[in-house]
Amino acid sequence: MKKILIVGAGFSGAVIARSLAEVGHKVTVIDSRDHVAGNCHTYRDEKTDIMVHKYGPHIFHTDNETVWEYINRFGEMMPYVNRVKAVTGNRVYSLPINLHTINQFFSETLSPNDAKAFIEAQSDKSIDEPQTFEEQALRFVGKPLYEAFFKYYTIKQWGTEPSNLPASILKRLPLRFNYDDNYFNHKYQGMPRNGYTSIVENILNHHNIELKLETEYFEEMRSDFEYMVWSGPLDAYFNHRLGRLGYRTLDFVPFYGEGDIQGNAVINYCDEQVPYTRITEHKHFAPWEDHSKSICYKEYSRACDKNDIPYYPIRLMNDKKLLGQYIDMAQRCNGVTFVGRLGTYRYLDMDVTIKEALETADALLHSFENSKKPKAFYQTVI
Numbered sequence: 001m002k003k004i005l006i007v008g009a010g011f012s013g014a015v016i017a018r019s020l021a022e023v024g025h026k027v028t029v030i031d032s033r034d035h036v037a038g039n040c041h042t043y044r045d046e047k048t049d050i051m052v053h054k055y056g057p058h059i060f061h062t063d064n065e066t067v068w069e070y071i072n073r074f075g076e077m078m079p080y081v082n083r084v085k086a087v088t089g090n091r092v093y094s095l096p097i098n099l100h101t102i103n104q105f106f107s108e109t110l111s112p113n114d115a116k117a118f119i120e121a122q123s124d125k126s127i128d129e130p131q132t133f134e135e136q137a138l139r140f141v142g143k144p145l146y147e148a149f150f151k152y153y154t155i156k157q158w159g160t161e162p163s164n165l166p167a168s169i170l171k172r173l174p175l176r177f178n179y180d181d182n183y184f185n186h187k188y189q190g191m192p193r194n195g196y197t198s199i200v201e202n203i204l205n206h207h208n209i210e211l212k213l214e215t216e217y218f219e220e221m222r223s224d225f226e227y228m229v230w231s232g233p234l235d236a237y238f239n240h241r242l243g244r245l246g247y248r249t250l251d252f253v254p255f256y257g258e259g260d261i262q263g264n265a266v267i268n269y270c271d272e273q274v275p276y277t278r279i280t281e282h283k284h285f286a287p288w289e290d291h292s293k294s295i296c297y298k299e300y301s302r303a304c305d306k307n308d309i310p311y312y313p314i315r316l317m318n319d320k321k322l323l324g325q326y327i328d329m330a331q332r333c334n335g336v337t338f339v340g341r342l343g344t345y346r347y348l349d350m351d352v353t354i355k356e357a358l359e360t361a362d363a364l365l366h367s368f369e370n371s372k373k374p375k376a377f378y379q380t381v382i
């Protein structure tokens with residue numbers, strides 16, 4: 001049995017730690033923060049007793065049965081459907097764009113088929129295979145909706161023109177010609193009754209796991225362990241030797257009120273002149289609870305500086321080139337596997353993070369049993 005060090009107590013680190021611990025390996029998990037669950041961390045606000053999503057709104061959604069069973073093993077998931085509203089031009093609409101959005105926006109009463117034809121007529125058919133965010137939007141939703149809902153929100157969120165961003169970012173959002181306003185298409189969706197932190201604590205609660213919080217990784221630690229799993233930033237592992245991979249960071253500005261402040265968990269602000277991207281009212285994530293007061297977070301996005309928390313990997317051309325170089329360096333390392341959102345520099349949802357962590361743990365166990373060198377990355381990440 002091996003002594004293994006895992007850097008990061010988010011979903012990546014915790015899930016891998018649990019799988020390795022369950023077969024008898026001795027695992028130490030460290031995290032520089034004073035809590036587990038990484039960016040999914042939730043805490044009860046002292047003034048209101050409301051469960052707050054400290055690093056931004058997190059809604060669990062997946063099509064993967066194994067992942068859904070896994071999360072339910074460690075905490076009770078309550079039924080929750082994410083329904084987002086968006087403000088543009090001083091009016092409130094439903095998101096993702098659906099028949100209600102289209103009919104309200106254009107003051108129409110179109111049927112699904114009529115709406116499809118109506119939007120198709122506005123789309124830019126000269127774009128065959130959209131590569132960029134802007135091309136994807138102009139091809140599939142047309143200019144008026146693009147400019148109202150996506151253009152300026154995206155500039156605020158990503159700090160660059162949508163023509164510089166990949167089409168994949170917009171493809172995260174459905175476009176519907178019916179009145180379904182569920183933000184996600186997945187089969188399973190929910191919110192943990194006791195928050196994400198409680199789930200990650202339960203995952204880490206095993207006699208073969210030692211957890212050390214407020215513990216930053218330093219190189220000398222390595223000698224006490226036979227293997228390491230790294231879920232911190234890929235470039236940080238190499239002390240940013242080749243330069244920094246680009247990230248966006250977020251600032252959350254809390255404010256309090258009585259009763260119901262905005263009537264919904266998340267409202268997006270799509271206009272250029274509004275400096276924030278969205279406001280989250282946390283109590284609406286737990287409709288089964290009763291609170292007389294309320295807390296909201298205003299969310300601002302900006303370039304990530306040295307001492308900021310990295311949130312969204314930007315993955316522009318320059319980043320991808322640098323990423324390729326760091327991946328080459330990582331492939332040549334011995335005794336370490338890179339995982340997760342930061343370790344592989346990708347935009348990963350929680351369900352994909354858990355799926356990959358389970359697969360990585362299996363692959364590691366297989367390599368240990370067969371005395372093979374484990375892969376630095378479980379899959380190609382560019």
Ligand code: FAD
Nearest residue numbers: 008010011012032038039056058059217232340341349350
């Ligand atoms: P992290 O959660 O980032 O954990 C990495 C951990 O490593 C951190 O705790 C960090 O402190 C620690 N660490 C880093 N470097 C060191 C070091 N040198 N020494 C010690 N510790 C270190 N996903 C969804 O499915 N649904 C959502 O609604 C959703 N909303 C999101 C909203 C926002 C604003 C963001 C940014 C992400 C959202 N996600 C959502 C994605 C979700 O946050 C990630 O999938 C998840 O956090 C990835 O887990 P991880 O363990 O890979 O990384």
Ligand code: UDP
Nearest residue numbers: 086149150151153154157169170172268270
């Ligand atoms: N987006 C937008 N307007 C909105 C919501 C989303 O322009 O009102 C764009 C934005 O670029 C965002 C992307 O669509 O990054 C994907 O949206 P999603 O809600 O998946 O973003 P998340 O905050 O979950 O990363």
